[in-house]
Amino acid sequence: MDTDWSVIVDFLPQLLAGARTTVYITITGLMGGLVLGTLAGLMRAYGGRVLNAVAFAYIEVIRGTPIVVQVMFLYFALPVLADLRIDPLGAAILAIVVNAGAYIAEIVRGAFLSIGKGLTEAGLAIGLPHWKVLVYIVGPLAFRRLIPPLGNQFIVSLKDTSLFIVIGVGELTRTGQEIMAANFRAVEIWTAVAIIYLIMTGTLSLILRTIEKRMRIL
Amino acid sequence: MSIIEFRNTSKHFGDLRVIDGVDLSIDAGEVVVLVGPSGSGKSTLLRCINGLESITSGDLVVDGLSVTGGSKQLREIRQEAGMVFQQFNLFPQLSALENVAFGPRKVRGLTAEKARDVARDLLEKVGLRDKAGHYPAELSGGQQQRVAIARALAVKPKVMLFDEPTSALDPELKQDVLNVMRALAEEGMTMVVVTHEMSFAKQVGTRLIFMEHGKIAVDGNPRQVIDTPPNDRMKDFLQHV
Numbered sequence: 001m002d003t004d005w006s007v008i009v010d011f012l013p014q015l016l017a018g019a020r021t022t023v024y025i026t027i028t029g030l031m032g033g034l035v036l037g038t039l040a041g042l043m044r045a046y047g048g049r050v051l052n053a054v055a056f057a058y059i060e061v062i063r064g065t066p067i068v069v070q071v072m073f074l075y076f077a078l079p080v081l082a083d084l085r086i087d088p089l090g091a092a093i094l095a096i097v098v099n100a101g102a103y104i105a106e107i108v109r110g111a112f113l114s115i116g117k118g119l120t121e122a123g124l125a126i127g128l129p130h131w132k133v134l135v136y137i138v139g140p141l142a143f144r145r146l147i148p149p150l151g152n153q154f155i156v157s158l159k160d161t162s163l164f165i166v167i168g169v170g171e172l173t174r175t176g177q178e179i180m181a182a183n184f185r186a187v188e189i190w191t192a193v194a195i196i197y198l199i200m201t202g203t204l205s206l207i208l209r210t211i212e213k214r215m216r217i218l
Numbered sequence: 219m220s221i222i223e224f225r226n227t228s229k230h231f232g233d234l235r236v237i238d239g240v241d242l243s244i245d246a247g248e249v250v251v252l253v254g255p256s257g258s259g260k261s262t263l264l265r266c267i268n269g270l271e272s273i274t275s276g277d278l279v280v281d282g283l284s285v286t287g288g289s290k291q292l293r294e295i296r297q298e299a300g301m302v303f304q305q306f307n308l309f310p311q312l313s314a315l316e317n318v319a320f321g322p323r324k325v326r327g328l329t330a331e332k333a334r335d336v337a338r339d340l341l342e343k344v345g346l347r348d349k350a351g352h353y354p355a356e357l358s359g360g361q362q363q364r365v366a367i368a369r370a371l372a373v374k375p376k377v378m379l380f381d382e383p384t385s386a387l388d389p390e391l392k393q394d395v396l397n398v399m400r401a402l403a404e405e406g407m408t409m410v411v412v413t414h415e416m417s418f419a420k421q422v423g424t425r426l427i428f429m430e431h432g433k434i435a436v437d438g439n440p441r442q443v444i445d446t447p448p449n450d451r452m453k454d455f456l457q458h459v
């Protein structure tokens with residue numbers, strides 16, 4: 001078997017463009033997922049019966065179905081059902097928002113509920129409204145406990161973007177696949193793709209570990 | 219004129235009547251010590267006063283405001299009735315000074331600078347001025363509880379509620395907390411204290427209430443009722459504390 005690692009150099013600009021798309025989908029998707037997940041998580045933890053049920057249904061549906069099916073649904077079924085057409089990139093981002101949101105919701109719920117009831121009572125007892133107790137006291141404490149599981153979810157979501165190959169988004173895996181189809185350099189290209197993923201997830205881990213170190217878990 | 223008034227107040231947890239038709243009127247300046255066996259409803263009675271437990275029936279009026287008057291009114295009551303907990307419940311991410319300044323800043327709306335001044339004065343008062351920058355984890359239990367008292371006082375309440383404030387403390391550390399409470403009583407603060415400290419009840423209390431099965435079984439002068447319990451159940455209870 002002859003390998004020619006120089007092909008990586010030739011295709012590096014293309015691979016990096018794919019990686020850029022991967023990063024873009026991940027970051028925008030996770031920002032939306034954080035908002036949606038926080039909202040759903042707080043609804044689960046503190047919402048009344050109705051809000052709780054809505055959030056519960058959302059989380060169960062998303063966690064119970066594969067992300068590939070979710071993105072297929074967004075891209076192919078939604079136009080038929082609701083006459084709503086979105087481009088592949090939009091569908092990819094939306095899939096991450098909805099999918100990561102469900103997992104983040106459970107992380108947020110767990111972190112908030114792990115903060116002792118006594119602290120909430122202490123905040124209420126000095127005359128704060130409940131929402132202020134959550135914002136000023138429970139929230140900052142819960143946030144510290146969120147970081148490790150959140151980091152895990154970020155890495156999972158980043159890698160999940162590779163599945164969007166099925167709707168033809170030009171992210172890193174898709175780019176690798178296209179180059180491979182043209183020159184059959186499987187070993188070189190997939191090695192390069194794997195290393196680029198490792199660099200991205202490694203960077204993410206490093207950032208999260210730095211944040212975690214700076215904050216004492218209380 | 220009474221500052222706390224229970225009017226046929228009941229609190230049920232399902233079928234369990236934790237507070238069973240209590241009538242009780244507490245005047246400004248009284249130091250009421252609540253004692254009783256576990257499950258007798260003394261902590262629940264205390265927690266009803268600032269609405270941490272809702273009442274099931276009857277009424278409970280604190281400084282002219284009913285605890286059933288909605289969440290805004292409840293917040294007003296809580297600003298008038300500060301609470302100290304058995305487990306201190308200090309905010310762990312804030313220093314001692316920030317813990318005490320928190321209420322004045324966020325509840326009373328003082329500027330950060332003024333809130334810190336209030337907090338410094340109160341830490342001085344509880345003997346912890348030099349611990350202002352320490353975090354709760356760096357303080358002993360007794361010190362944490364004194365910070366917690368300062369935190370409750372910082373909101374300028376008219377009444378202080380103490381829920382077994384020394385039960386989680388070593389015997390040696392208890393004394394510092396009890397001394398702070400004694401000083402507070404001497405200043406004329408209205409206090410309701412759930413405790414097993416009978417010497418504190420005798421020396422500082424102006425009134426002792428013994429609860430049993432959600433009802434007030436004995437209500438009298440602490441020295442008198444502790445030295446000559448008017449009720450067999452209370453006599454039995456006192457032998458065990």
